[in-house]
Amino acid sequence: MRYLPLTQDNRTAMLGVIGAATIDDLFVDVPAEARLSGPIAGLPLHASEMAVERHMGALAGQNLSAGAAPFFLGAGAYRHHIPASVDHLIQRGEFLTAYTPYQPEIAQGTLQVLFEFQTQVARLFGVEIANASMYDGSTACWEAVAMAGRVTKRSRAVLCRGLHPHYAATVATMAKFTGDTIDYRTPKLEAETDTAGVIAAIDDQTSCVVVQYPDILGRIPDLAAIAEAAHAKGALLVAVVTEPVALGLLEAPGNLGADIVVGEGQSIGVGLQFGGPYLGLFGCREKFVRQMPGRLCGETVDAEGKRGFVLTLSTREQHIRREKATSNICTNAGLCALAFSVHMTLLGGTGLAKLARVNHARAQQAAQRLAQVPGVSVLNTAYFNEFTVVLPRDARDVVRELAERKILGGVSLGRLYPAAGELANGLLVTATETTTAEDIEALATALEGVLA
Amino acid sequence: MTAPNTAGWRPEMGPAQHPDHEDAPRLTHSGDRALMLEEALIFELGRFDATGVDIDEPELEPMSALSGFLRQAAPALPGLTEPETVRHYTRLSRQNYAIDLGPFPLGSCTMKHNPRLNEKVARMAGFADIHPLQPVSTVQGGLKVINELAHWLITLTGMQGVAMTPKAGAHGELCGVLCIKAAITARGEDRTVMLVPESAHGTNPATAAFAGFSIENIPATAEGRVDFAALTARLGPDVAGVMITNPNTCGLFERDMKAISDAVHAAGGYVYCDGANFNAIVGKVRPGDLGIDAMHINLHKTFSTPHGGGGPGSGPVVLSKALCPYGPIPFTELFEDGHLTLVEEETAATRQPHSFGRMAAFHGQMGMFTRALTYILSHGADGLRQVAEDAVLNANYVLRSLDDVLDAPFGAAGPCMHEALFNDDNLPDGFSTLDIAKGLIDEGFHPMTVYFPLVVHGAMLIEPTETESKAGLDRFIGSMRSLASRAKAGDTSLKSAPHFAPRRRLDETQAARRPVLAWRGDSGE
Numbered sequence: 001m002r003y004l005p006l007t008q009d010n011r012t013a014m015l016g017v018i019g020a021a022t023i024d025d026l027f028v029d030v031p032a033e034a035r036l037s038g039p040i041a042g043l044p045l046h047a048s049e050m051a052v053e054r055h056m057g058a059l060a061g062q063n064l065s066a067g068a069a070p071f072f073l074g075a076g077a078y079r080h081h082i083p084a085s086v087d088h089l090i091q092r093g094e095f096l097t098a099y100t101p102y103q104p105e106i107a108q109g110t111l112q113v114l115f116e117f118q119t120q121v122a123r124l125f126g127v128e129i130a131n132a133s134m135y136d137g138s139t140a141c142w143e144a145v146a147m148a149g150r151v152t153k154r155s156r157a158v159l160c161r162g163l164h165p166h167y168a169a170t171v172a173t174m175a176k177f178t179g180d181t182i183d184y185r186t187p188k189l190e191a192e193t194d195t196a197g198v199i200a201a202i203d204d205q206t207s208c209v210v211v212q213y214p215d216i217l218g219r220i221p222d223l224a225a226i227a228e229a230a231h232a233k234g235a236l237l238v239a240v241v242t243e244p245v246a247l248g249l250l251e252a253p254g255n256l257g258a259d260i261v262v263g264e265g266q267s268i269g270v271g272l273q274f275g276g277p278y279l280g281l282f283g284c285r286e287k288f289v290r291q292m293p294g295r296l297c298g299e300t301v302d303a304e305g306k307r308g309f310v311l312t313l314s315t316r317e318q319h320i321r322r323e324k325a326t327s328n329i330c331t332n333a334g335l336c337a338l339a340f341s342v343h344m345t346l347l348g349g350t351g352l353a354k355l356a357r358v359n360h361a362r363a364q365q366a367a368q369r370l371a372q373v374p375g376v377s378v379l380n381t382a383y384f385n386e387f388t389v390v391l392p393r394d395a396r397d398v399v400r401e402l403a404e405r406k407i408l409g410g411v412s413l414g415r416l417y418p419a420a421g422e423l424a425n426g427l428l429v430t431a432t433e434t435t436t437a438e439d440i441e442a443l444a445t446a447l448e449g450v451l452a
Numbered sequence: 453m454t455a456p457n458t459a460g461w462r463p464e465m466g467p468a469q470h471p472d473h474e475d476a477p478r479l480t481h482s483g484d485r486a487l488m489l490e491e492a493l494i495f496e497l498g499r500f501d502a503t504g505v506d507i508d509e510p511e512l513e514p515m516s517a518l519s520g521f522l523r524q525a526a527p528a529l530p531g532l533t534e535p536e537t538v539r540h541y542t543r544l545s546r547q548n549y550a551i552d553l554g555p556f557p558l559g560s561c562t563m564k565h566n567p568r569l570n571e572k573v574a575r576m577a578g579f580a581d582i583h584p585l586q587p588v589s590t591v592q593g594g595l596k597v598i599n600e601l602a603h604w605l606i607t608l609t610g611m612q613g614v615a616m617t618p619k620a621g622a623h624g625e626l627c628g629v630l631c632i633k634a635a636i637t638a639r640g641e642d643r644t645v646m647l648v649p650e651s652a653h654g655t656n657p658a659t660a661a662f663a664g665f666s667i668e669n670i671p672a673t674a675e676g677r678v679d680f681a682a683l684t685a686r687l688g689p690d691v692a693g694v695m696i697t698n699p700n701t702c703g704l705f706e707r708d709m710k711a712i713s714d715a716v717h718a719a720g721g722y723v724y725c726d727g728a729n730f731n732a733i734v735g736k737v738r739p740g741d742l743g744i745d746a747m748h749i750n751l752h753k754t755f756s757t758p759h760g761g762g763g764p765g766s767g768p769v770v771l772s773k774a775l776c777p778y779g780p781i782p783f784t785e786l787f788e789d790g791h792l793t794l795v796e797e798e799t800a801a802t803r804q805p806h807s808f809g810r811m812a813a814f815h816g817q818m819g820m821f822t823r824a825l826t827y828i829l830s831h832g833a834d835g836l837r838q839v840a841e842d843a844v845l846n847a848n849y850v851l852r853s854l855d856d857v858l859d860a861p862f863g864a865a866g867p868c869m870h871e872a873l874f875n876d877d878n879l880p881d882g883f884s885t886l887d888i889a890k891g892l893i894d895e896g897f898h899p900m901t902v903y904f905p906l907v908v909h910g911a912m913l914i915e916p917t918e919t920e921s922k923a924g925l926d927r928f929i930g931s932m933r934s935l936a937s938r939a940k941a942g943d944t945s946l947k948s949a950p951h952f953a954p955r956r957r958l959d960e961t962q963a964a965r966r967p968v969l970a971w972r973g974d975s976g977e
Contacts, residue, residue, distance in 0.1 A: 001831065001835050001838060002830075003565060003567060003830070003831070003835075003919060004835070004838060004839070004842055004918055004919070005919065005920065005921035005922075005924075006842050006845070006846075006918070006921065006922060007922075010921075010922040011842075011845060013922070014845055014846075014848075014849045014922060015845070017849055017852055017853065018845075018848045018849060018851075018852045018867070019852065020848070020867065023841045023844075023845060025867070026841075026844050026845065026848055026867040027705075027736060027737075027844065027867075028866065028867065029704065029705035029707050029866065029867070029869075030705050030707075030733070030736065030737050031707065031709075031710060034710065034737050034738070034741045034742060035736065035737055036735065036736055036737060036738070036837075038837075039735065039832075039833035039834040039836075039837055040607060040608065040735065040738075040833045042607070043604070043607060043608075043832065043833035044829070044832050044833065045832035045833060045834045045835070046830065046831050046832035046834055046835040047829055047830060047832060049569050049830070052569060052573075052826055052829045052830050053569060053572070053573065055829060056573045056576070056597075056822065056825070056826055056829075057573075057576060058593075059578070059579075059593040059594075059596050059597055059600075060573075060576040060577070060578025060579050060593055061578055061593065062578070062592045062593030062596070063578040063579070063582050063590065063591050063592070063593040063594050064582070064586070064590035064591070065577040065578050065580075065581040065582055066581045066582060066583055066586075067577060067581050068577070071583070073583040073585055073586065075585055076813055076814075077583055077584055077585070077814070079581070079583070083504070083505055083534070085504075085534050085537060085538050087575070088538070089537075089538065089541045089542070089545075090760075091571060092541075092542065092545045093550050093551070093552030093553070094545035094546065094548040094549075094550045094552065094553070095541075095545055095548065095550075095760065095761055096550070096552075096566065096571075096758045096760060097550040097551035097552045097556075097563075097566050097758055097759065098548045098549065098550040098551075098759065098760070098761045099556065099558055099561055099563060099759045099761070099762070099898075100759070100761070100762035100763075101761065101762065102558075103549070103889070103893065103898065103899055104955065104958045105890070105893055105950050105953035105954065105955045105956065105957065105958065106547075106548065106549035106893055106898065106950075106953050106954070107547075107548055107549065107761075108544070108547035108548070108954050108955055109544040109545050109546065109547040109548035110548055110761035110762070112491070112493065112544055112547075113541070113544060113761075115493070115969075115970075115971070116493060116494050116495070116971070118969055118970055119495065119970040119971045120529055122970045123527050123528050123529055123970075124527050124529065128970065129969045129970055130969075130970070132762070133763070135619035135620060135623060135763075135764070135812065136619065136812055136813060137813065138812045138813035139619065139623070139811075139812050164813065165797070166810060166812070166813035166814065167813060169797075169809060169810040170810055170811060170812055170813065172809065173630070173780075173808060173809035173810055173811060176808070176809065177630060177633055177662075177663045177664050178662070178663075178664055179664065220518065220521050247523070247527065248523070248526070248527070249514065249518075249522065249523060250518075250521050250522065250523055251521060251522065251523045251524065252523065252527070255524070264813075271580045271581060272580070272581055272582060272583050272584070273574075273579070273580055273582075273818050273819040274579065274582045274583070274584050274591065274594045274814075274815065274818035274819075275583075275584030275813070275814025275815045275816065275818055276584075276619065276764070276812075276814060276815070276816055276817040276818055276819060276820075277619070277763075277764030277766070277817045277819050277820060278813075278814075286969075289967060289969070295762065296967070296969055297969070298963040298964070298967050298968055298969050299963070299968040299969075300958050300959045300960065300962050300963035300968075301958070301959050301962065302955040302956040302957060302958045302959070303948065303956035303957050303958075303959075304956050306955060306956075308955040308958045309958075310958050310960050310963045312960065312963040312964050312967060312969075313964055313967060314964075315964070317654075318622070318654040318655050318657075318658035319653075319654040319655075319904075321654075321658070322654045322657040322658055322667075323657035323658055323660070323661035323667045324661070325654070325658040325661075327658070327662070328622045328625065328626060328655050328658035328659040328661075328662050329620075329622055331619075331620035331621065331622065331752070331762065331763040331764065331765035332762050332763045332764075333763045333764045334759075334760045334761035334762030334763045334764070335758065335760025335761060335763065335764060336760075336763070336764055338541075338760070338761065342537060342541055344529060345494050345498065345504070345530070345531065345532050345537050345540070346503070346504035346505050346531065346532065346534065346537050347503055347504070347505050347529075347531060348498060348499075348500065348501075348502055348503045348504075348529055348530055348531015348532070349500055349526040349527040349528060349529035349530070349531065350500065350501050350502070350503050350526055350531060351503030351504070351505045351507060351531055352526070352527060352529065353523070353526040353527075354503075354507045354510070355505070355507050357510035357514065358507055358508055358509075358510045358511075360510070360512075360514055360515070360518075361510040361511045361512040362511075364512050364515055365511065365512070381517045382515065382517035382518050382521070383515075384518075399587055400587050400589070403586075403587040403589060403590050404589075408583070408586055408587075408590065411585045414798075415585060415796075415797075415798065416797075417797075418797050418798035419797075433507065433508070
């Protein structure tokens with residue numbers, strides 16, 4: 001077995017040192033009736049590297065990968081070009097095979113990366129501080145709602161209609177068990193977000209308003225107006241960013257009044273990977289730092305006065321506070337945070353701004369071309385790289401028919417909102433820098449065929 | 453034991469031979485010392501106008517409808533070209549200890565070798581470059597990976613089903629606890645207490661509290677196991693269940709596990725098992741045979757997906773027949789003709805009507821599933837059993853090679869499982885567990901888990917894992933014995949260790965008192 005270094009001679013010698021006759025003497029505490037006498041029946045035995053690679057390669061080959069087809073999906077997971085050096089650097093064993101940096105003297109590499117990552121996220125979001133990452137955007141969103149409850153000592157959260165339905169469902173699941181009240185309704189197929197509706201839902205018991213920016217239909221909500229209304233009632237504004245590339249073009253939520261900004265960092269440096277692992281981003285105003293969930297890396301000095309970094313403020317965390325912790329989180333998404341940070345370092349603010357403009361331009365080209373398809377209309381007044389088109393029939397069927405033509409044509413609203421019949425004809429279409437003019441033409445032509 | 457390294461300097465040789473003294477200059481002009489490289493922050497190295505990515509010119513101006521939303525200034529993020537970027541992160545990487553460099557015997561963390569085939573497979577385009585919301589007809593291979601891994605996890609644990617979506621161990625704990633809460637609610641009962649042994653991981657009480665339970669601690673016996681009598685005495689109509697780690701955090705198998713499960717079930721409760729230590733028993737015993745109702749499996753521990761400096765993890769939860777109906781969506785469903793579908797929002801009402809809901813966006817940590825399945829297929833049923841046996845053998849070898857110089861509080865009672873536990877009783881006055889840990893850093897090892905479990909004073913929890921060779925263990929044991937004897941000899945240089953790491957002991961008090969969590973050097977603050 002290629003991964004097990006002990007030889008039979010080693011095992012015999014070691015049992016001798018221990019004073020045990022057989023390996024089973026070391027399992028005496030397992031009740032005899034529950035002990036298995038040999039390998040579990042019905043499962044395959046060990047296999048060579050070549051055989052395993054062949055098996056897994058065959059499974060991979062049964063998937064239509066995004067790079068092998070005109071591809072227009074988004075809805076919280078975005079396909080971007082990742083520079084080759086990103087994946088090379090995250091595969092360095094010193095990063096890949098290290099643990100959480102609990103021994104800072106021999107983990108300064110990871111810790112400095114986390115400090116740089118926190119600074120990058122804070123600046124991107126326009127807030128003062130950010131943590132060292134969470135599991136993903138949806139769980140970061142729930143953690144933000146929980147944190148707003150701790151800060152305001154209130155338990156009613158208003159979720160905007162344009163919040164990703166998986167995020168809303170995640171929040172609703174948690175709220176069922178914590179007793180928080182969640183005000184959430186599915187979106188309407190309208191060109192503009194429902195700013196007045198969100199503002200009207202805020203009352204004196206509201207802990208926070210959660211607004212996605214851009215929203216699930218690709219629309220851009222008026223964060224500043226909602227922030228003002230929330231603050232007037234003593235509530236916090238939580239902004240949710242599922243496509244951080246957008247912030248190369250759009251104003252940062254923190255600069256528009258958001259108190260907590262969370263997001264999905266997958267777009268920068270982390271591939272699609274069928275939905276995970278992704279990267280939860282979490283930033284907020286500095287005054288809330290002691291109510292933040294998750295790990296934080298801070299600057300300090302060592303015994304010789306040299307600058308160094310440590311995990312800090314751990315008195316908020318589960319391994320110290322146990323049932324009084326701000327969150328039960330233990331693992332974050334360290335390696336994905338590294339990938340994000342490397343990619344962001346390669347881009348720089350200038351590169352990010354340019355990348356965002358290219359994304360937006362490709363989306364405009366896609367929207368203009370799709371609008372020419374008979375029976376198809378573009379819903380949005382404004383959008384970044386994702387927009388909603390309205391089709392003459394159920395978009396779920398259209399997406400399936402496009403897939404039969406080897407075109408991954410978007411995300412149907414029916415898949416996201418199966419109970420909302422009025423949304424069924426909606427299709428979310430995303431274009432990024434990876435989308436070519438040929439891809440757009442292929443989608444438009446196929447759509448003309450499917451809808452004819 | 454291996455011979456001491458006569459070529460290198462060791463603190464017990466005294467300061468005269470320290471390379472910082474006598475014939476070696478203390479400082480260099482650059483601040484670097486040969487392969488000991490210092491590295492500035494990107495904010496000090498980068499330029500706001502620099503980028504390491506060549507991007508096409510945008511073909512169109514932003515649409516006019518966006519005019520009110522445009523960013524006033526590009527984010528103040530410095531950029532670096534590719535050579536500068538590669539150098540920055542490569543230099544930083546050299547300040548990290550990692551499994552690839554040597555043993556990483558962190559108890560309870562299972563830092564085993566991460567096979568590189570796993571990385572190669574996870575990067576196949578058919579896995580790495582598929583979108584979670586593609587039509588299921590275009591991702592049958594991805595769904596098969598989930599389904600195949602689920603089958604292994606269910607079979608290895610002897611359970612009824614598995615929830616694959618939790619994103620880490622603590623998220624899996626939450627999944628299991630929410631299943632318990634949903635099951636109790638479905639029975640029309642209101643049980644509000646979760647029993648948690650004092651030796652539990654901190655995530656256990658934090659998770660149960662998050663789900664709205666009140667926590668009551670169950671004491672440990674003198675031999676480091678759950679106090680069965682105290683636990684059964686506390687059971688009653690207000691108790692929802694118990695969260696037990698098995699093997700437990702003292703490195704011992706809970707012999708009474710089946711009796712505990714039976715008692716909890718008889719009292720109307722459920723048994724949650726923290727599966728962080730599954731590596732010790734995989735292929736040797738099935739938790740389902742011990743009456744467990746829910747157990748998370750850290751794929752990043754037992755099944756070797758990389759820890760990555762703190763994640764991402766993955767924490768599927770195996771469930772008993774009693775809890776399966778309450779598990780989260782989405783999950784895969786296999787049809788007779790071999791095709792798979794996803795049970796998600798559209799069909800949940802009919803396929804999983806009692807589900808407690810969704811725990812996160814999309815379908816789980818696919819990138820970890822491909823790695824874990826690759827690892828499992830490499831080992832097979834026979835190899836996984838060998839994993840547990842070698843992990844337990846290595847831990848007992850460490851236990852018996854050190855228990856004459858360090859106090860093993862439960863060592864007399866019998867063998868340990870996959871981790872060896874010591875306390876600070878044998879250390880002389882003035883020396884602590886922390887000093888041994890920091891001394892190990894100078895010896896070229898990552899320290900063991902220290903001060904956990906909390907039930908043992910000055911705990912040192914050593915988990916070698918099965919991927920350490922005997923020669924590697926002997927080197928580690930030699931260093932541990934040397935550190936114990938230096939402490940016994942009153943060698944105060946141990947108190948200021950580490951001496952040879954990229955940094956000396958860091959001031960954690962200052963870090964917490966005046967938190968500096970982001971770089972502000974360019975804003976005059």
